[in-house]
Amino acid sequence: MGELTAIFAMQGFAGLILFSxxxxxxxxxxxxxxxxxxxxxxxxxxxxxxxxxxxLVSHVFADIMPALxxxxxxxxxxxxxxxxxxxGMFVEWAMICHLYKRPLDTLLATWGLSLxxxxxxxxxxxxxxxxxTIPDWMMGSLxxxxxxxxxxxxxxxxxxxxxxxxxxxxxxxxxxxxxQVRAINQNRVMADAVGINxxxxxxxTFGIGCGVAGVAxxxxxxxxxxxPTAGQQYIxxxxxxxxxxxxxxxxxxxxxxxxxxxxxxxxxxFLSGSMAKVLTLLVVVGILMLRPQGLFALKLRK
Numbered sequence: 001m002g003e004l005t006a007i008f009a010m011q012g013f014a015g016l017i018l019f020s021x022x023x024x025x026x027x028x029x030x031x032x033x034x035x036x037x038x039x040x041x042x043x044x045x046x047x048x049x050x051x052x053x054x055x056l057v058s059h060v061f062a063d064i065m066p067a068l069x070x071x072x073x074x075x076x077x078x079x080x081x082x083x084x085x086x087x088g089m090f091v092e093w094a095m096i097c098h099l100y101k102r103p104l105d106t107l108l109a110t111w112g113l114s115l116x117x118x119x120x121x122x123x124x125x126x127x128x129x130x131x132x133t134i135p136d137w138m139m140g141s142l143x144x145x146x147x148x149x150x151x152x153x154x155x156x157x158x159x160x161x162x163x164x165x166x167x168x169x170x171x172x173x174x175x176x177x178x179x180q181v182r183a184i185n186q187n188r189v190m191a192d193a194v195g196i197n198x199x200x201x202x203x204x205t206f207g208i209g210c211g212v213a214g215v216a217x218x219x220x221x222x223x224x225x226x227x228p229t230a231g232q233q234y235i236x237x238x239x240x241x242x243x244x245x246x247x248x249x250x251x252x253x254x255x256x257x258x259x260x261x262x263x264x265x266x267x268x269x270f271l272s273g274s275m276a277k278v279l280t281l282l283v284v285v286g287i288l289m290l291r292p293q294g295l296f297a298l299k300l301r302k
Contacts, residue, residue, distance in 0.1 A: 015265030017154040020161035022257035024219055025234055026241040027168050028212035030253045033242055035185050036205055038096055039107040042114035043238065044231020046088060046210040050080030050217025051226040052125060058132045070135040080214035088210025092203045121228040129227035153222040160219055164212060169250055181205055244284050246294030255295055
């Protein structure tokens with residue numbers, strides 16, 4: 001009985017790690033898709049850009065500043081946010097700004113962008129997957145009981161997910177910039193009329209969403225290897241989390257990520273991984289048929 005409890009506890013913790021990855025990926029997409037209505041199929045490639053930046057920073061610290069290697073991950077996260085955010089702002093200026101109110105066109109355009117970025121990564125870093133060396137303080141496990149141990153890097157990913165969630169909440173609901181974003185989402189013409197620079201706000205919104213994806217890529221390096229197409233493994237799950245939670249709802253995104261990750265992790269204990277994913281998808285689709293707006297829907301003024 002004690003062994004079975006320990007297995008369930010470990011499986012539940014694995015679900016929490018998956019939940020953290022889903023949250024980190026979905027928060028950026030919730031900003032872009034929920035607030036801007038842009039279907040960004042290249043979101044996974046922005047995540048992988050953050051992973052590759054982390055890979056490069058780890059090598060720079062190992063070769064040039066080995067004494068500070070234990071702190072490289074914090075520098076890598078900041079640079080990953082800047083790199084992915086800057087690329088996102090450039091993409092919004094060069095392509096996305098011409099496609100607003102045309103969601104199917106944004107889907108096709110960003111899908112093409114994802115293929116271009118994948119080939120670019122393949123040309124620069126090679127087709128093989130690469131990994132980073134985790135600092136010593138992230139290695140090992142933390143014993144909770146005699147039979148239950150949790151990996152320290154998993155705990156770090158969860159703490160990071162909580163911190164990013166709080167930061168996004170403050171930015172979206174407790175700042176002047178967040179009020180401008182919500183005003184544009186509700187009535188773009190009126191927001192433009194009262195003096196809000198809608199073009200710049202859109203660019204910043206897209207850049208921040210892509211930057212958060214870059215941070216997710218940094219966290220991803222601690223639990224998986226990085227390859228040119230690794231982002232495609234999470235893009236469908238990420239869209240599913242955002243749509244199921246309710247587009248534009250931060251609370252819905254977090255609740256949806258928790259529900260999907262825990263259901264998938266628990267069912268993997270009894271079934272195969274692919275069957276658990278299929279059953280989770282069927283349940284989510286069934287709920288969306290009954291509640292198309294998702295778990296939490298924002299009420300907009302008409």
